[in-house]
Amino acid sequence: MTDQSGAPGRSDSARRSSADADPEVGPDAELRPDGGTDSTPKASFGLYEGEFGPGEVPPEYEVDERVEEHRTTAQRIVATLRRDRLALAGAVIVITFLFLAVFAPYVAPHGPEETFGFMQGPLSESTGDFDGDGAMETTTHYLGTDSFGHDILTRIIYGARVSMLVALATVAVAFSIGTTLGIVAGFYGGWVDSVIMRYVDFQWAFPEIILGVAIIAMMGGLGVVNVVLAIGIAFIDDFARIIRGEVLSIREEEYVTAARAVGMGDIRIMFKEMLPNAVAPLIVQATLMLPLAILAEASLSFLGLGVKPTTPTWGLLIADGRQFISQAPWISVMPGLAIMVVVLAFNTLGDGLRDAFDIDQTEVE
Amino acid sequence: MWRYIVKRVGHALFVMWLVATTVFFGLRAIPGGPVRTMLGQEATPEAVASLRAELGLDRPLSVQYLDFMTDLFTLEFGRSITSGEQVGAIVAEAAPKTFAIAAVGVALGLAIAIPAGVIGATRRNEPADYAATIGAFLGISMPAFFVGILLAIVFGVYLDWLPIVGYTPLSEGVRPWFESVLLPAIAVGLPYAAGVTRMMRSSLIETLNEGYMRTALAKGVGSQVRLYKHAMQNALIPVVTVAGIQLALVLGGSVTVELVFSIQGLGRVLVNSILERNYPVTQIAILLISGVFVFMNLLVDIAYTAIDPRIRVGGESA
Numbered sequence: 175m176t177d178q179s180g181a182p183g184r185s186d187s188a189r190r191s192s193a194d195a196d197p198e199v200g201p202d203a204e205l206r207p208d209g210g211t212d213s214t215p216k217a218s219f220g221l222y223e224g225e226f227g228p229g230e231v232p233p234e235y236e237v238d239e240r241v242e243e244h245r246t247t248a249q250r251i252v253a254t255l256r257r258d259r260l261a262l263a264g265a266v267i268v269i270t271f272l273f274l275a276v277f278a279p280y281v282a283p284h285g286p287e288e289t290f291g292f293m294q295g296p297l298s299e300s301t302g303d304f305d306g307d308g309a310m311e312t313t314t315h316y317l318g319t320d321s322f323g324h325d326i327l328t329r330i331i332y333g334a335r336v337s338m339l340v341a342l343a344t345v346a347v348a349f350s351i352g353t354t355l356g357i358v359a360g361f362y363g364g365w366v367d368s369v370i371m372r373y374v375d376f377q378w379a380f381p382e383i384i385l386g387v388a389i390i391a392m393m394g395g396l397g398v399v400n401v402v403l404a405i406g407i408a409f410i411d412d413f414a415r416i417i418r419g420e421v422l423s424i425r426e427e428e429y430v431t432a433a434r435a436v437g438m439g440d441i442r443i444m445f446k447e448m449l450p451n452a453v454a455p456l457i458v459q460a461t462l463m464l465p466l467a468i469l470a471e472a473s474l475s476f477l478g479l480g481v482k483p484t485t486p487t488w489g490l491l492i493a494d495g496r497q498f499i500s501q502a503p504w505i506s507v508m509p510g511l512a513i514m515v516v517v518l519a520f521n522t523l524g525d526g527l528r529d530a531f532d533i534d535q536t537e538v539e
Numbered sequence: 540m541w542r543y544i545v546k547r548v549g550h551a552l553f554v555m556w557l558v559a560t561t562v563f564f565g566l567r568a569i570p571g572g573p574v575r576t577m578l579g580q581e582a583t584p585e586a587v588a589s590l591r592a593e594l595g596l597d598r599p600l601s602v603q604y605l606d607f608m609t610d611l612f613t614l615e616f617g618r619s620i621t622s623g624e625q626v627g628a629i630v631a632e633a634a635p636k637t638f639a640i641a642a643v644g645v646a647l648g649l650a651i652a653i654p655a656g657v658i659g660a661t662r663r664n665e666p667a668d669y670a671a672t673i674g675a676f677l678g679i680s681m682p683a684f685f686v687g688i689l690l691a692i693v694f695g696v697y698l699d700w701l702p703i704v705g706y707t708p709l710s711e712g713v714r715p716w717f718e719s720v721l722l723p724a725i726a727v728g729l730p731y732a733a734g735v736t737r738m739m740r741s742s743l744i745e746t747l748n749e750g751y752m753r754t755a756l757a758k759g760v761g762s763q764v765r766l767y768k769h770a771m772q773n774a775l776i777p778v779v780t781v782a783g784i785q786l787a788l789v790l791g792g793s794v795t796v797e798l799v800f801s802i803q804g805l806g807r808v809l810v811n812s813i814l815e816r817n818y819p820v821t822q823i824a825i826l827l828i829s830g831v832f833v834f835m836n837l838l839v840d841i842a843y844t845a846i847d848p849r850i851r852v853g854g855e856s857a
């Protein structure tokens with residue numbers, strides 16, 4: 175099944191984000207000017223022996239400014255966004271939605287429970303005394319109203335709160351548990367590694383949604399915490415695999431030996447010395463995981479297994495409109511488009527970051 | 540090769556045992572146990588005790604566990620708490636619907652993805668390639684149930700070509716059956732196709748740049764033979780991997796898509812049993828869906844032996 179990557183070509187990368195492996199594979203991939211992992215010391219000679227074949231430029235000729243100029247993680251992200259327009263567009267959209275989510279009560283045109291006429295189409299208008307000053311006003315429902323008469327735009331903005339919050343919390347849970355497991359597995363090796371990675375392989379074999387649904391069943395209740403835990407636990411395997419791979423590759427670095435020599439404890443070495451040096455692929459993975467978390471949350475709430483059935487979330491809004499697709503298709507379509515736009519934005523941003531850090535997904539083995 | 544297959548089958552059985560054990564203990568680890576969840580917090584201790592006795596939950600855990608495992612082997616799954624129906628009968632009725640959606644979905648997905656990936660790789664940076672790439676990017680950004688809703692609106696409501704509610708069994712004719720599963724199958728198949736297309740494209744591009752492709756060209760091998768014999772055979776290996784792993788997407792998608800099209804498949808049974816706190820059904824449904832997934836992955840692993848001679852000849856090559 176999934177163990178020990180039995181079959182050739184069966185790499186982590188194969189899983190999801192990687193199905194989209196960079197289109198620019200091919201011989202020129204090594205020459206990407208922005209590439210380069212300056213976290214690995216480019217200056218140590220001998221590292222290159224046999225690394226380049228005929229027709230490829232030997233590294234000493236393509237080193238250029240990378241060696242002199244060390245850039246921090248933040249600087250690289252900024253540089254990527256400057257160069258990669260798609261990633262920038264993704265970042266702008268993501269930030270916009272985050273802004274909407276945080277300031278929902280101020281930016282939403284109406285209250286989430288305020289009701290108007292049922293199933294009014296997009297761009298329809300309602301007239302009434304909405305602010306209670308005795309005078310009549312007219313308001314436009316840009317995305318229409320749903321079967322209860324809620325303004326859909328308002329509900330989507332409030333829905334962004336839950337969806338973004340759950341996605342962020344989920345990735346945080348997956349990140350902390352997965353990273354801890356992976357770093358411990360890679361650091362200690364031996365049977366600790368075997369046990370942890372056996373488990374990770376086992377979980378890796380499972381559809382996230384099924385796993386999430388199963389965890390919710392086991393926790394026996396709905397609610398934000400349960401949803402976050404369910405999706406978060408379902409996602410730990412990817413983080414564990416990536417960080418383990420990184421730890422294996424830096425375990426023998428001199429600074430680790432040095433840390434040991436000055437008497438640092440294992441935990442400090444793992445989290446203070448090694449983790450910061452392995453954080454770039456984790457950031458990329460987190461960015462690529464956020465859209466998956468949004469999709470997973472939407473699926474769970476669509477099924478009625480998400481946070482409370484009264485809280486507007488995107489999945490729930492789609493589910494609410496399901497029965498009315500013949501009379502009022504916009505009820506389901508609008509929140510669906512919101513999901514699509516956010517997920518697309520996260521994906522372009524994540525792809526851009528992956529290129530920026532030049533993370534070759536096949537390395538993560 | 541046989542050793543490899545036996546090893547894979549053994550591993551699949553081990554995984555299933557692990558799933559069964561996890562589900563067994565997981566469902567019983569809830570504070571108060573499943574009975575407390577079923578009856579609610581305000582149930583009297585007597586009611587809890589009697590239901591526990593009725594379900595056999597008052598026995599030692601080890602006895603329950605052995606019983607559970609024996610029942611699994613003898614396919615004796617117990618009764619649903621809400622309807623009293625045999626759990627075996629419930630899942631037996633639901634399973635073919637899910638399998639039909641998944642199978643047609645995978646077939647459609649591959650029928651779209653492989654040619655789209657090949658076109659993308661062989662006509663790089665031409666309009667056809669851009670179309671395939673953008674389509675694939677959209678495909679990975681939409682949840683299957685939303686694709687399903689869009690399909691239902693377009694083909695069910697506006698065009699009125701296909702039914703959007705329920706499932707027609709195969710026994711009532713191939714055509715009605717196919718019509719009833721087509722839209723759900725497309726809904727789970729498109730996101731699946733998106734992932735496979737991207738892998739097919741990048742894998743084939745990589746293979747086309749290999750030295751042996753140049754050798755074949757120099758030898759004077761025709762372009763079709765080069766593409767379909769020399770390149771595809773190697774390019775397909777990672778594609779099979781992704782196609783196998785992404786079956787998870789199809790099964791997960793079908794759970795939500797069944798709701799869109801009001802089909803009482805395994806996904807509906809699972810979700811309803813959770814909402815009704817009907818744990819005998821929950822545990823079997825989880826086991827069955829996992830079992831299907833493990834089995835399909837086993838098939839993928841065996842498929843490797845067919846396309847990758849290195850495994851056929853050398854046993855396990857990892």
